[in-house]
Amino acid sequence: MTALDWRAWLQRGLNLWRSSLQLRTVAITVALTTVAVTIISGYMSISIATNLYEDRKQQVLAEARQATANAQQLFDNAVTPTGAIDLDAANSTAGTTVLAAQSNPGGTEYAIQRTEGQSSAQVLTPTATRDFDSSAISEELTAAVAADDGRVHSQAVELTSPDGTTDPGIVVGGAIEVPTAGQYELYLVYNISDVQQTLDFVQQTLLLGSLLLVLTIGLVTYVVVRLAITPVRVAAETAEKLADGQLEERIPERGQDVIATLARSFNRMADSLQSQITQLAELSRVQQRFVSDVSHELRTPLTTIRLAGDVLFDQRADFAPSTARTAELLRTQVERFESMLSDLLEMSRFDAGAVQLDTEPTNLVRLVEDSLEAIRPIADAKGSELRLVAPGGYFEADVDARRIRRILQNLLGNAVDHGEGRPLVVHVDSDADSVAIAVRDYGIGMTPAQLERVFDRFWRADPSRQRSTGGTGLGLAIATEDTVLHAGVLDVWSIPGEGTCFRLTLPRRAGGEVRSFPLDLPPAEPLDSGAIETSPLLSAGVDDE
Structure with a gap:
């Protein structure tokens, strides 16, 4: 042998x-x-x-x-x-x-x-x-x-x-x-x-x-x-x-000894759990159906309101100042309402299991660059400098580009809102099996109690803070669902006063699984702490596979 x-x-x-x-x-x-x-x-x-x-x-x-x-x-x-x-x-x-x-x-x-x-x-x-x-x-x-x-x-x-x-x-x-x-x-x-x-x-x-x-x-x-x-x-x-x-x-009940007593107690507990689970499942179905129906029903009046608001917004120059300001507020809130309604519809599709991936080979560095450019006006308004660290590697992966872009928009939006005007650094790295994207800010950070709920639906770390990118409390929940669809991992690191880092790790091939993490959490700093405030944009060379 x-x-x-x-x-x-x-x-x-x-x-x-x-x-x-x-x-x-x-x-x-x-x-x-x-x-x-x-x-x-x-x-x-x-x-x-x-x-x-x-x-x-x-x-x-x-x-x-x-x-x-x-x-x-x-x-x-x-x-x-x-x-x-x-x-x-x-x-x-x-x-x-x-x-x-x-x-x-x-x-x-x-x-x-x-x-x-x-x-x-x-x-x-x-x-x-x-x-x-x-x-x-x-x-x-x-x-x-x-x-x-x-x-x-x-x-x-x-x-x-x-x-x-x-x-x-x-x-x-x-x-x-x-x-x-x-x-x-x-x-x-x-x-x-x-x-x-x-x-x-x-x-x-x-x-x-x-x-x-x-x-x-x-x-x-x-x-x-x-x-x-x-x-x-x-x-x-x-x-x-x-x-x-x-x-x-259920457990078979025989005799009158302590084992039989255990079986009867267990079966009563199982009956109670079955009743409660059935009731909760029914309530969940009713809730999902309600959200889905309401979201669809609100589409038509919201479209009408949006059209009317656009007409008023285009003619605001002819209105009195107070009326013009009202037209501007109306358009802003309609856009926010439309975004929240889209999030609700997306969550209802996730709950119904009616979501499918449309994957294709995608260069994630290019996707990150596009997302950074999209959020640059908001970052400039906040005074946050955008940086990209991409040392080169196997950056192309089979993903649904629309969903990954949505994940990045949520992560980047949160980083801008909570970055306190400090630099925002995006790291992209990979190995032969996995691709990772990390979004790092140096803002207020989160406590351990907040970290436990950060991916919960409708939860916000600080609802009183002024936001620039909406804020329905569904962004990270949707990002989590999109990550699960890709068989990826979305995790977070945060310390109060030192900032927050979200890391998205995806398999390079559709149907694969994450076996390694190309980036640490948080990634190694490209600059020393004293240079965070004033260093220019970092953008390393990108090697396409």
Whole structure:
């Protein structure tokens, strides 16, 4: 399996872990149970092993003391009234005496050895059983026995059998004083493989019991979690369907427990939401129809008023000054009314889903230049200098030029109205996938609360401010809808006292999507802050694709 396959499997596992509460609950429960059972079983195993070994050790020590005492008594009794002793006969009898003191004579090996560094009138021939392993006696044990402190000493060892296997064992040594021959050492070797077999059986039982316990807890957890999670999963799926518009979906109600209570409460909530959503949808349709009908109905009288107003405006030179001023005001307000009516009609078309794009390859730099020229008279009246920053690139994109021009007119109009007479900079840049236009002013800016509502319908940041470009509160809402039609992104940055920047990012090809943002928000300043007020127009070279 390749590294890519491993990563794919790992990613699937991570996704399953994140998405499945049931898996996480069962896995965590089994893991914690395994840790707890392992600790408990380990403690029990160590405790049982210690107790078995200590019990057997005490038994061995008791037998060794008895054997040492018997051997000492044998040698003491072997002395004749004349003070002589038959060492060979006593040595021969000593082995039988030592083995007679053991509870398991066939499993015990012994040896009688002379303590080094002695001189005596007689020497007892060292003796040992045939299978006695002298390598089991360590130097530490020999030194402790040779000290002859009246005690027996033991040491745990591994015993190697003729077939090469090893068994646990205990070596016990004690000192014996042989008349006329000096000090000798009695060593007894005990094979305690029966204790190891008992311990292995106990450990296997503990291991099997632990595994069965963990599996049982895991199975019980799975069943319990499934019983608890299934209703939650059903509720989540039903909620998803409700969110997708399937308002008739409900949770099945069974029983009288808390899950059934949850289902009934959820269904009542869904009934209430369905009723309210249906009512709001009906009201929205009525509202949209009302706006659409009123807007269309107002077209005819507005056209008549416009014609009459134009006639009066053209003849204002023949009127008295107050009447002439009235004709001028009438024409201005009719134009504003006509603009607002056009915005309302456009919003009604968006709401009805009756808007289509008419895209064609368009040079956005040229489009921006045309929009700047269109708003230049208003900007000059406000004292705002217009600047264009276009470093060159893939500026041609498949767009509906009329709608993009409308977006720019809204953004530029807002920048002029709120720019406080300071320069207005338009940035245009692109990459292979996207084209971006940023409109930056250095005016009053907006607060975070205002930024949250800047794209809402009929909302204005400051209705009391004098505007030069209308002001129905629908401009940015329409710009947002036009951006969505192009699968683009319209976002905003603003800080009070530092100005505002709107950034329009569009895919270069119709049907594409925005994958990158060629311009930062706000874009890097073409000039330092000290030169903002007086620098001349910036217009970099434009490279057509």
